[in-house]
Amino acid sequence: MTATTAVAVYCGSSPGKQRAYQHAADSLGKALAAAKRQLVYGGGSKGIMGIVSGAVLDAGGDVIGVIPHAMLAVGGEGERVSGDDSTPVLVKSKEERMERVEWVIVNSMHERKVEMARRSSGFIGLPGGFGTFEEVLEVTTWTQIGIHSKPVVLANVLGFFDPLRALIQNGIEGGFIRPAGINLIKFVDGPSDHALHESFDWGKVLLEEI
Amino acid sequence: MTATTAVAVYCGSSPGKQRAYQHAADSLGKALAAAKRQLVYGGGSKGIMGIVSGAVLDAGGDVIGVIPHAMLAVGGEGERVSGDDSTPVLVKSKEERMERVEWVIVNSMHERKVEMARRSSGFIGLPGGFGTFEEVLEVTTWTQIGIHSKPVVLANVLGFFDPLRALIQNGIEGGFIRPAGINLIKFVDGPSDHALHESFDWGKVLLEEI
Numbered sequence: 055m056t057a058t059t060a061v062a063v064y065c066g067s068s069p070g071k072q073r074a075y076q077h078a079a080d081s082l083g084k085a086l087a088a089a090k091r092q093l094v095y096g097g098g099s100k101g102i103m104g105i106v107s108g109a110v111l112d113a114g115g116d117v118i119g120v121i122p123h124a125m126l127a128v129g130g131e132g133e134r135v136s137g138d139d140s141t142p143v144l145v146k147s148k149e150e151r152m153e154r155v156e157w158v159i160v161n162s163m164h165e166r167k168v169e170m171a172r173r174s175s176g177f178i179g180l181p182g183g184f185g186t187f188e189e190v191l192e193v194t195t196w197t198q199i200g201i202h203s204k205p206v207v208l209a210n211v212l213g214f215f216d217p218l219r220a221l222i223q224n225g226i227e228g229g230f231i232r233p234a235g236i237n238l239i240k241f242v243d244g245p246s247d248h249a250l251h252e253s254f255d256w257g258k259v260l261l262e263e264i
Numbered sequence: 265m266t267a268t269t270a271v272a273v274y275c276g277s278s279p280g281k282q283r284a285y286q287h288a289a290d291s292l293g294k295a296l297a298a299a300k301r302q303l304v305y306g307g308g309s310k311g312i313m314g315i316v317s318g319a320v321l322d323a324g325g326d327v328i329g330v331i332p333h334a335m336l337a338v339g340g341e342g343e344r345v346s347g348d349d350s351t352p353v354l355v356k357s358k359e360e361r362m363e364r365v366e367w368v369i370v371n372s373m374h375e376r377k378v379e380m381a382r383r384s385s386g387f388i389g390l391p392g393g394f395g396t397f398e399e400v401l402e403v404t405t406w407t408q409i410g411i412h413s414k415p416v417v418l419a420n421v422l423g424f425f426d427p428l429r430a431l432i433q434n435g436i437e438g439g440f441i442r443p444a445g446i447n448l449i450k451f452v453d454g455p456s457d458h459a460l461h462e463s464f465d466w467g468k469v470l471l472e473e474i
């Protein structure tokens with residue numbers, strides 16, 4: 055009855071070089087807020103992380119940031135003190151917005167993953183780096199071995215995750231993953247015309263899969 | 265002075281459909297034993313796991329199997345009781361061989377990964393499924409965030425891991441991974457003529473990178 059509808063989002067702490075990546079994050083954040091579904095994320099205020107969480111907060115939605123002690127001390131995911139490129143007004147505005155985040159402080163990177171998964175009904179991956187790849191694959195293995203059964207959905211913006219699909223296919227063809235394993239991760243490809251990825255309603259389609 | 269030279273190997277618990285995969289595992293096991301480097305692995309006796317550990321043991325080498333309590337109870341990684349396909353003599357022979365494994369019993373899948381990493385000087389990935397992908401990426405993130413600095417090497421047999429290289433490249437081109445990130449995982453491609461992958465000395469080349 056009171057099962058959560060929260061969604062965990064894994065993504066980069068850099069903004070990425072394509073406007074379509076940033077647009078997808080913004081679109082997802084707006085859709086989460088509109089659907090009154092809580093965002094559970096790694097707590098960063100920069101990059102794709104900052105865009106998706108900022109979009110939820112700006113639209114009046116709820117955000118839970120799950121962050122290890124050690125990372126909190128240095129200012130969050132991917133954040134480092136830099137003396138010369140800060141814009142005080144922007145920073146202040148960001149901080150005010152971030153005050154609405156509900157923080158969950160954990161003891162380790164592993165505890166963060168467990169806590170994010172526990173608090174969510176499903177998982178969405180946006181473009182990111184090694185950490186994003188690993189988190190998406192880890193929650194997938196948790197489904198595979200029966201720890202949970204929650205959807206894993208990837209925003210395959212500009213085909214970013216195509217190689218991951220090919221890797222899974224190699225695992226299947228190689229005899230290491232059952233054919234049904236291809237269904238453990240749902241790839242949302244968006245329009246075949248990639249020029250439309252900067253305006254596509256990623257949030258709507260992603261949430262339909264969760 | 266007494267730093268370990270042990271190597272953690274991540275791989276599938278199925279044998280895979282290509283003889284080259286099995287050959288690479290056997291080659292690596294023999295090379296580890298010859299170099300007197302301990303194998304640290306997930307403890308399975310089947311599939312690629314069984315081949316690499318069996319090759320080490322048959323050559324008189326040392327093997328540490330790290331396995332969670334829960335998995336020990338069902339007979340190990342990827343093993344399930346099946347009443348009709350057992351060959352008693354083979355099973356007995358396998359069991360005798362497995363008696364030389366030094367077992368480390370842990371409390372969770374996560375503790376297994378930590379323990380395998382702690383006991384090893386580097387990591388080698390052979391073909392496998394989701395678990396292998398995730399384990400390779402996790403130890404890579406541990407290097408990236410400074411938890412350790414140990415080489416991660418993949419046996420790219422028949423180009424099995426080519427899509428992972430493409431995924432990392434997407435992360436770099438997309439602005440989420442620094443260009444130097446491509447060096448966090450070393451891909452050992454073997455001969456450009458894939459027909460030679462069934463006889464290539466994978467063990468020698470893999471250990472040269474560790």
Ligand SMILES: [Mg+2]
Nearest residue numbers: 188192398402
């Ligand atoms: Mg992991």
